[in-house]
Amino acid sequence: MNSIKKNDIFLLEEIVKKNFSSKYKDSVLGVLWTILSPLLMMALFTIIFSTLFGRNIDNYAVYFLCGWCLFTFFSSSISVSMDALKGNKSILQRTPAPKYIFVLGGILSEFLNYLIMLILLVVIMFITHATFHFPLIFCSIIPIILLFIMIVGLSLMLSIACVYYTDIKHLWRVVSMMLMYASAIFYPMDIIPEPFRGYMLLNPLYWAIDQFRCFVYQGIVPNGINLINFLLLSLIILICGIIVFEKYEDKVVTKF
Numbered sequence: 361m362n363s364i365k366k367n368d369i370f371l372l373e374e375i376v377k378k379n380f381s382s383k384y385k386d387s388v389l390g391v392l393w394t395i396l397s398p399l400l401m402m403a404l405f406t407i408i409f410s411t412l413f414g415r416n417i418d419n420y421a422v423y424f425l426c427g428w429c430l431f432t433f434f435s436s437s438i439s440v441s442m443d444a445l446k447g448n449k450s451i452l453q454r455t456p457a458p459k460y461i462f463v464l465g466g467i468l469s470e471f472l473n474y475l476i477m478l479i480l481l482v483v484i485m486f487i488t489h490a491t492f493h494f495p496l497i498f499c500s501i502i503p504i505i506l507l508f509i510m511i512v513g514l515s516l517m518l519s520i521a522c523v524y525y526t527d528i529k530h531l532w533r534v535v536s537m538m539l540m541y542a543s544a545i546f547y548p549m550d551i552i553p554e555p556f557r558g559y560m561l562l563n564p565l566y567w568a569i570d571q572f573r574c575f576v577y578q579g580i581v582p583n584g585i586n587l588i589n590f591l592l593l594s595l596i597i598l599i600c601g602i603i604v605f606e607k608y609e610d611k612v613v614t615k616f
Contacts, residue, residue, distance in 0.1 A: 368458055375465030379440065380472055394476045398428055402484070405546045416548045419577075422490050425481045426577050427545035427569045430504075433474035434511060434565055435536045440466035441515030442522040442529050445612055452613055459609045463519045467511055481576075493579030500575035502587065507568040510594040513601030520605055523612045539565050564593055 406421050417423050444462040445452065452459060485492065522528050543566045544552075552560060560566065567590045574582040 368461055371457055372461050372465050372468070375462060376469045376472070379466055379469035394473045395480050398425060398432065398477050398480060401428060409546050412547075416551070419488050419490050421484055421488055422481070422577055423573065424546055425477075425484055426573045427543060429474060429477040429481060430507060430569050430572055431540055431543060431545055431565065432477065433470055434507060434568075435539070436473065437467045437470040437511045438514060438518060438532065438536070439529075440470055441511075441519050442532065444515070444519045446523050446526075449613075459612070460516065460605060463515050463605075464512065467508070467515055471508070490577075491579060493575070496575050496579055496581065499581075500572050503568045503571035503575070503582075503590070506587075506590050506594045507565075510564065510568075510597050513594070513597035513599070516601030516605040520608045520612060539563065542566070543569055545569065564590065 402421055402424055405424050409420065409424075441463050444466045445459060448462050451457065452462075484490075518528065518532075542560050542563050544560070549557060549560065549566075549570075567586060571582040571587060571590065574580050
């Protein structure tokens, strides 16, 4: 059992390295795109929307990056996980490697990109003289962990689903864009009128972004009930993902 675990860890490390390096293959700037991309988006949205929401949002650049970093991690992780099984079918057909390792490896590779974006966030906070709310800023790991758990659950389900229905990948592009606009990444939620705001507040991705902003941007403790709801939802999605994955993982090889 110990040797199996060691082999799984080694395989996971190799998958993370492969996914991380392949993302920037043949790119001149390489990993710098992880910093440059959100930096350009931040500059664009700051120029466009800071004039509109300047009275509502202090330090718009930090406000935007807090949301954009989490959204990018979520969206990219799901996208990568959709191809985790089908994209490695040649390996899975030849070896008895645990299939969940390929899904988890894709998520972890995107998490590395997220950590790099967090460095950019810290730099921008220094440049804009944002307040670092210690020790609350360290508590921001809570919504990150909860989002990670939710991503794992969704990725396990969607990696299986995409083996059977490839159209899901195309549908995800639409869903991802809808989530981007529905998560208050570049605008304050209080500008949304009722009853639409009530519907948008049901978006769990917004919960993660709002809670992260509370710790990092505002320096306050998020609503405890919202944290508990997010925890419960993330665990439910993870459990559902594990159940679905274990039920179909042995059948997907025949569907390649």
